[in-house]
Amino acid sequence: MKAWVFAAITGAIFALGLAVSGMTSPGRVTAFLDVGGGWDPTLAFVMAAAILVHAPIVRLVRDRRQPLFSEKFHWPSQHAIDLRLVLGAALFGVGWGLSGYCPGPAIVGVLGGAPATLVFVGAMAVGIVVTRLATRRRPTAG
């Protein structure tokens, strides 16, 4: 199988999982966050099942040298728990709670969902680009 076909199928399975679990409905997500109101714990089951499936695979490949279609594993290189991480997560949570969209479900619905999803994704793209430009490390002079 070609690498790009494998990647496309992987993305489709990810999207199918979001749709099957109901997480492509923003109302289900805000209901999960509504702990003091009509709390809907479904999202917790989704995360738990995903982690239970994924964690053993992570263990299996951790000491492997090479995945199928790349020269190496691209493990995250950042480990610091700093203000930037906390501030970023905090801002993300506010936007998530306000809309019921996180990036995954928004991408699934960008062309297949309500036109409003397109507005959300457009604004998200602007936020990503602006933040990347603002935090880009400039080459040190001299």
Added chain:
Amino acid sequence: MTFLSVLRGLGGGALIGLAASLALVGHGRIAGISGTLGRAFDRDHGASFRIPFLAGMIALGITIAVVAPSAIGAAVRDLPTLAIAGLLVGVGTTLGNGCTSGHGVCGLARFSPRSLVAVVVFMATGALTVAIAGAHA
């Protein structure tokens, strides 16, 4: 929440875990959607994973819209609010290097302390936001 919605949650979650595992085993990549999107057009080796992965997600979304349109729920806010929320999600996930998938699923499955902090923080501010603004407009 019903018994069926719990089953669907578990089944859908298992599919998400499977996809995260395929991304790792196939391309050695973390299936974090915000990072995959943010670096979609970066000219490095990862583009050969990111572009088809995102295309696969969007294509499945279009398929669902055709065969089971009710599976993609309606927006719960008006457009100006969604635009503000989108900006916050874009800025926040870029600063914090991850979202519900990258930190929530992949990070926690790796037992990453950094991801655990991120998840606790975004769950807390998410719940606080809903407590103030309500679960829908």
